[in-house]
Each structure stands twice: as C-alpha cells, then as structure tokens.
Amino acid sequence: MNLDLPKNGYSRKLAYVILAIAALFVLRLFYLQIIKHSYYVDQARAIQERRFVLPAQRGEIYALDGESPVKLVMNQTVYTVFADPKTITQKDEIIETLREVAGGNLRQGFADLLDQTDTRYQVLGTKLTTTQRDKIKAKNYYGIGFQAVSQRVYPEGKLASQVLGFVNAEGTGAYGIEGYMNERLKGEDGLLQSVADVRDVPLTIGKNNIRIEPQNGDDLVLSIDRNIQSKVEQAILAGVDRTGAPQISALVMNPNTGRVMAMANYPSYNPAEFYKVRDAAIFNNNTISVPYEPGSTIKAFTMATAIDKNVAHATDTYNNTDYITVGDRTISNASKGRTGLITFQTAMEWSLNTGFVTIAQRLGDGRNINRTARDTMYDYFYNRFRLGQATGIELSNEAHGSIISPQSSMGNEVRYSNMSFGQGMESTMLQVAAGFSSAVNGGTYYQPSVVAGVLKGGEIESTKPEVKQAGLIAGSTSRELVEDSQEQLDAIADQINNPPWKG
Numbered sequence: 001m002n003l004d005l006p007k008n009g010y011s012r013k014l015a016y017v018i019l020a021i022a023a024l025f026v027l028r029l030f031y032l033q034i035i036k037h038s039y040y041v042d043q044a045r046a047i048q049e050r051r052f053v054l055p056a057q058r059g060e061i062y063a064l065d066g067e068s069p070v071k072l073v074m075n076q077t078v079y080t081v082f083a084d085p086k087t088i089t090q091k092d093e094i095i096e097t098l099r100e101v102a103g104g105n106l107r108q109g110f111a112d113l114l115d116q117t118d119t120r121y122q123v124l125g126t127k128l129t130t131t132q133r134d135k136i137k138a139k140n141y142y143g144i145g146f147q148a149v150s151q152r153v154y155p156e157g158k159l160a161s162q163v164l165g166f167v168n169a170e171g172t173g174a175y176g177i178e179g180y181m182n183e184r185l186k187g188e189d190g191l192l193q194s195v196a197d198v199r200d201v202p203l204t205i206g207k208n209n210i211r212i213e214p215q216n217g218d219d220l221v222l223s224i225d226r227n228i229q230s231k232v233e234q235a236i237l238a239g240v241d242r243t244g245a246p247q248i249s250a251l252v253m254n255p256n257t258g259r260v261m262a263m264a265n266y267p268s269y270n271p272a273e274f275y276k277v278r279d280a281a282i283f284n285n286n287t288i289s290v291p292y293e294p295g296s297t298i299k300a301f302t303m304a305t306a307i308d309k310n311v312a313h314a315t316d317t318y319n320n321t322d323y324i325t326v327g328d329r330t331i332s333n334a335s336k337g338r339t340g341l342i343t344f345q346t347a348m349e350w351s352l353n354t355g356f357v358t359i360a361q362r363l364g365d366g367r368n369i370n371r372t373a374r375d376t377m378y379d380y381f382y383n384r385f386r387l388g389q390a391t392g393i394e395l396s397n398e399a400h401g402s403i404i405s406p407q408s409s410m411g412n413e414v415r416y417s418n419m420s421f422g423q424g425m426e427s428t429m430l431q432v433a434a435g436f437s438s439a440v441n442g443g444t445y446y447q448p449s450v451v452a453g454v455l456k457g458g459e460i461e462s463t464k465p466e467v468k469q470a471g472l473i474a475g476s477t478s479r480e481l482v483e484d485s486q487e488q489l490d491a492i493a494d495q496i497n498n499p500p501w502k503g
Contacts, residue, residue, distance in 0.1 A: 258446025
C-alpha cells in the first residue's frame with residue numbers, strides 16, 4: 001500500500017502523528033478484542049449473571065379425622081408491596097389506589113415513605129392477597145413492585161396450638177412440631193444461576209444457566225385426632241369455667257402404640273398471632289415441659305411393682321390406722337375412716353397413702369423400706385416405666401423430671417415412702433401416660449410419638465410404632481392391674497354418684 005504523504009515538513013509530521021495514533025488504536029482494539037477477549041467476556045458475564053434463590057415450600061401439617069388427613073397448618077402466598085420513591089410519577093393516584101385496595105395491610109404513614117428518595121426500596125404494606133395485588137398491578141404504576149411471601153395459615157384456629165408451635169418472622173419453626181421438625185419441614189432451597197436483563201429478570205435461555213430445583217419440606221401427618229383434640233379442649237375450658245383454675249393440661253394416648261391422640265393446655269394461643277403473646281410460657285406444651293409431683297396416679301405403678309414382684313395383690317390385706325410412721329415422719333391418709341383390716345383394693349379405691357407405704361415396706365423386709373425395696377422401686381419407676389426421663393417425643397422443650405436414686409443420700413426411706421404415693425419425685429404428664437400405658441398393655445413400652453406418618457401423593461406413608469422395651473412387667477401382672485384398675489374406676493364412679501355425705 002502506497003501512502004501519499006504531504007511534502008512540507010509540518011504536514012508530514014502531523015500525518016505521522018495521526019498514523020501513530022491510529023496504529024495505537026488498532027493495537028489497543030486488537031489487544032482488547034483478541035488477546036483479552038475471554039477475560040472481558042467473563043467480566044461481562046459476571047456482571048450480567050445473577051443467583052436467584054428458588055425457595056422450597058415448607059411442609060404442611062395434618063391431623064387425623066378417623067383415618068383421613070385434615071389440615072392443621074397450610075401455606076398461603078401473600079405479597080409485600082414496595083416502592084422505589086425515585087421513580088414514582090403518580091404519587092397521589094398511587095396513594096388513593098393503595099388505600100382503596102389494601103387499606104388494612106398498609107404501614108402507618110406509608111404515604112410519607114413515597115417522599116423518601118434517599119432509598120430505592122420502601123415497604124408500603126404486607127400480607128396482601130392475590131386479588132389485592134392484581135388490582136394494584138393492573139394500574140401499571142411505575143416504581144411499585146410486589147414480593148411473594150409464603151405464610152402459615154391455621155384453618156382450625158387455636159386447635160392443638162401448643163402441639164404445632166409456629167414459624168417466626170425469620171421463617172424458622174419455634175416450639176412444638178414446627179420447632180422440633182424444622183429441618184424436615186423447611187426443605188432445601190434451590191438455585192437459579194442465570195444471565196439477567198437490565199431489570200434483573202432471569203433469561204430462560206442461556207448455555208451457562210444452572211438450575212437446582214428446590215426440595216420441598218415433608219408434609220407431616222400427626223397422630224392427633226381432630227375430634228378427640230376438640231373434645232379435650234372443650235373439656236378443659238369447661239373445667240376452667242367451673243373451677244377458675246389458672247392452668248389445666250390433658251392428653252390422650254393410645255396405650256397399644258404410644259401415639260398421642262390429643263394434647264391440650266390452658267391457657268393457649270392462636271399460632272397465626274403468636275406475636276401478640278406477652279408471656280412466652282404460654283408457648284410451652286405443659287404436658288411435656290412442666291415436671292410436677294404426679295401424686296396418686298403413681299399408686300398404680302407401686303401396685304404394678306408389687307404384683308410383678310409377687311409381694312402384694314389387690315385382694316391382700318393390711319391393718320389401716322390412717323397413720324403410718326417412717327423414720328421420724330408420720331404419713332396420714334387424706335380420706336380417713338376406713339380403718340382396720342382392709343384390702344389393698346380398698347386402699348386403691350379410696351387412695352389411702354398408708355396402703356402404698358405398706359406395699360413399699362413389703363418390697364423390703366416387710367417392716368422397712370430398706371435398700372432392697374428402694375432399689376426395686378427405682379428399677380421399676382425409672383428404668384422400666386421411665387418416669388423422670390425425657391421421652392424423646394417429636395416436640396420442642398421437653399423436660400426430664402427427677403427420680404432420686406437410692407445411691408444418693410437423698411434417696412432415703414422417707415423419700416421412697418413418699419414416692420410410693422407420688423410425692424418426692426417429679427415427672428411430666430406424658431411420662432406418666434407412657435409408663436401407665438406400658439403397665440396396662442401387657443408390658444411393652446412404646447416410644448411416645450405425635451407423628452403418624454408423611455403425606456405423599458395424597459396417601460399417608462405411616463410410620464410403625466417403635467417398641468423401646470418389651471416385657472418390662474409380666475403379662476399376668478398387666479392383666480391383673482387392668483382388672484384392679486377397672487374395679488377401682490367403678491368404685492370411684494360410685495363415690496361420685498353416691499358421696500358419703502348424702503347418707
């Protein structure tokens with residue numbers, strides 16, 4: 001190529017300068033477009049590529065209506081409406097529309113937020129329905145956007161609230177099954193890595209796109225029977241009205257499976273409005289969270305121990321004076337008058353403490369609750385019936401309790417005399433129910449559970465009851481205890497219907 005350069009010196013120099021600059025441009029373009037091509041492609045891709053979380057759907061929670069699942073907790077998509085104040089162009093019209101469509105869902109002073117142009121994101125309202133969102137979205141207001149949010153809905157209201165728990169503002173399960181089973185319920189979020197347009201909308205086609213599908217949480221089916229649960233809660237409220245008691249708890253367990261069919265407490269709360277609760281203790285399920293002295297319910301365990309060790313039976317007798325001395329303590333009956341030679345069945349029916357202290361003595365040398373007696377009681381109460389031990393039920397905040405070992409200086413004769421009728425020890429209501437179930441079902445301790453299975457494709461995949469220990473008492477012991485307990489129940493019913501003061 002021949003270049004026709006100027007003849008005079010100045011023009012020639014200028015031409016060389018222009019050529020040099022052009023050459024530099026060409027070299028620079030060559031460097032950028034050829035040599036550094038891959039680098040800048042990667043940089044551009046890094047700027048354009050975005051990572052989008054694909055949220056997993058939290059598992060829903062069901063109770064049973066007979067054998068059919070019914071929803072206690074379900075998911076509902078609601079929307080947060082937000083604004084970019086810098087781009088708002090129809091402020092007055094936006095304010096009017098929002099008030100008309102979503103008045104109850106708007107933040108206080110939301111209109112003033114539209115003037116705060118120092119930020120590009122202002123939340124104007126929360127928990128809008130799909131209908132509300134669609135009405136606002138149809139206006140095509142520039143600078144107004146929506147964000148989908150999944151929230152928990154409770155179609156049965158307060159029913160079984162302390163069994164369920166709730167999902168807090170951070171999306172984490174708290175208390176109850178929501179807390180204990182949070183990992184199974186929440187699932188695992190997915191991921192979309194994609195090139196996005198200028199509005200941060202992911203482009204569906206791209207060779208570098210990565211999509212990992214979310215894994216939704218398990219839909220859990222509880223062993224709670226909706227009808228039994230409802231009846232129990234009604235009975236509790238009736239008890240509160242009748243007695244004015246500040247707290248009442250109750251549970252129903254299937255003794256042949258360990259499955260809990262109802263669990264209820266007063267006071268309770270609405271899990272959809274957990275944020276209104278001022279005393280966090282109300283969130284606790286007192287049937288598992290509050291150890292207490294179980295009192296006379298333990299007399300059945302003492303009787304079961306005596307029958308199994310063949311030292312006393314309901315038809316055996318003892319001399320009742322309404323008082324019995326153990327060490328330096330005198331123990332008396334709350335209900336007095338049935339003195340003389342009486343059966344242990346009578347002691348059961350009238351809940352006479354002296355009868356069960358006598359049984360504890362017969363577990364020893366017949367006169368004292370010696371170390372042999374205390375070791376036997378501890379073995380049955382703690383090791384076999386598992387009183388004082390957390391059960392491992394699938395609910396948050398379960399407490400242990402306390403059964404003092406005979407090896408401790410506190411596990412003396414006086415304490416064990418009190419333990420024979422349910423004092424001087426602590427257990428939860430669930431522990432008592434599970435232990436008693438094992439005593440009357442033939443001697444099998446089932447793992448207490450509130451989960452019946454998982455719902456998949458409309459069908460319940462049931463979990464099998466778990467046997468923790470079989471043969472903890474003899475089958476004959478269990479049958480005898482059931483007969484004694486039935487006779488006791490009939491006698492108590494007669495006492496209620498025909499109290500002594502009626503003559």
